Amino acid sequence: MKSALVTLLNFFLFKISCFAQNIDEKEIISLRTECGGVYFNSKAELEKSWGKSLRFFELKKGDKVADIGAKSMTFIGTLSVFYENVDFYCEDIDSACTTSKQAQKVIDFYSKIKGSPITCRFTPVIGTETSTTLSENSFDKVIIDNSLHEFSEKVLMLKNINQILKKNGILYLRESLGLTNGELHIGCKKALFDEAHLIAFITQQGFKFIKSQDCQIPTGAFSSKLFLFVKQ
Numbered sequence: 543m544k545s546a547l548v549t550l551l552n553f554f555l556f557k558i559s560c561f562a563q564n565i566d567e568k569e570i571i572s573l574r575t576e577c578g579g580v581y582f583n584s585k586a587e588l589e590k591s592w593g594k595s596l597r598f599f600e601l602k603k604g605d606k607v608a609d610i611g612a613k614s615m616t617f618i619g620t621l622s623v624f625y626e627n628v629d630f631y632c633e634d635i636d637s638a639c640t641t642s643k644q645a646q647k648v649i650d651f652y653s654k655i656k657g658s659p660i661t662c663r664f665t666p667v668i669g670t671e672t673s674t675t676l677s678e679n680s681f682d683k684v685i686i687d688n689s690l691h692e693f694s695e696k697v698l699m700l701k702n703i704n705q706i707l708k709k710n711g712i713l714y715l716r717e718s719l720g721l722t723n724g725e726l727h728i729g730c731k732k733a734l735f736d737e738a739h740l741i742a743f744i745t746q747q748g749f750k751f752i753k754s755q756d757c758q759i760p761t762g763a764f765s766s767k768l769f770l771f772v773k774q
Contacts, residue, residue: 565654573647577639579614585655588620595758596624598768599714603627605682608667608706610674610699611689613639615664619652622662631681633667633674640666672698676706683712688761690717690740691732700747704773713749713771718763729762737767748774 570581582588599621601607605628609618612632622628634640645664653660669675672695684703693699703713718727720734727734735743741751749771757766 565651569651573651576647577614577644579616579648580620581616581651582620582655585623585657588623588655592620592759593624595716595755595768596621598755598770599625599683599685601625601628601683605629606680607631607683607685608633608674608676608681608703609685609687610634610669610703611686611692612666615640615645615648615666617685617687618662618664619648619660622649622660623652623656626661628662629665630662631665631667631676633669633676635669635671637668640668642666671695673702674699674706678705679708681706681711682708683714685714685716687716688718688759688766690715691727691734692730696743697747700744700749704748707773709773711773713744713769713773715744715769715771716757716759716761717766717769718761719765719767721764725764727763734763741769744769744771750774 564584567583570583573581582591601621603626607628608631610633612618613634613636615632618630618632632640632645645666649660649664667674667676684707690696707713717740718734719740720736723736723739724733726732745751752770752772754770755768757768759766
């Protein structure tokens with residue numbers, strides 16, 4: 543009987559290891575070609591490259607979180623490897639990529655990386671240049687993942703983000719930073735904030751700065767940081 547249980551356990555562990563095996567590079571290239579985004583070939587590589595940064599977000603089960611500028615939704619995919627049962631609303635103006643079909647591709651891919659099913663929920667939402675189109679006073683947390691410098695209407699968007707957050711709601715921001723304020727991003731050629739001007743700008747829009755952390759995640763700029771603000 544004991545021998546049979548050991549055999550069954552070994553079989554179960556073998557199935558898990560197969561499920562979490564490295565992803566073929568051809569699959570990753572195909573997914574990137576469709577909507578861009580970031581795909582890792584293994585959980586070990588994700589942990590090594592981004593693990594410390596992704597844990598900065600401290601998401602909790604049951605949190606309702608809006609990711610503003612989500613597009614391909616792969617950043618939420620990486621977060622979903624580390625967090626359980628979070629409701630993600632993935633907002634972007636790109637209606638071609640911010641879709642249920644794309645969300646399912648990301649969920650399927652990162653379930654393989656995680657080695658077990660993704661328990662977080664993804665809801666694609668199409669916004670505008672001035673509004674997230676999300677309900678006011680509804681979200682525990684908002685994430686802006688390296689998108690702020692690309693917003694054409696930063697003040698209006700941050701005003702709306704303040705509105706959709708609940709009282710004392712949290713704004714997480716990952717952002718490329720310039721050596722000097724106004725320096726251009728080497729990729730998109732949009733103007734960047736330096737750290738001091740970024741914190742000042744966000745606080746002017748009704749948020750209180752709490753803390754920051756150097757970011758492992760590359761952004762195509764001189765440096766990048768993770769920031770945590772609270773709605774005033």
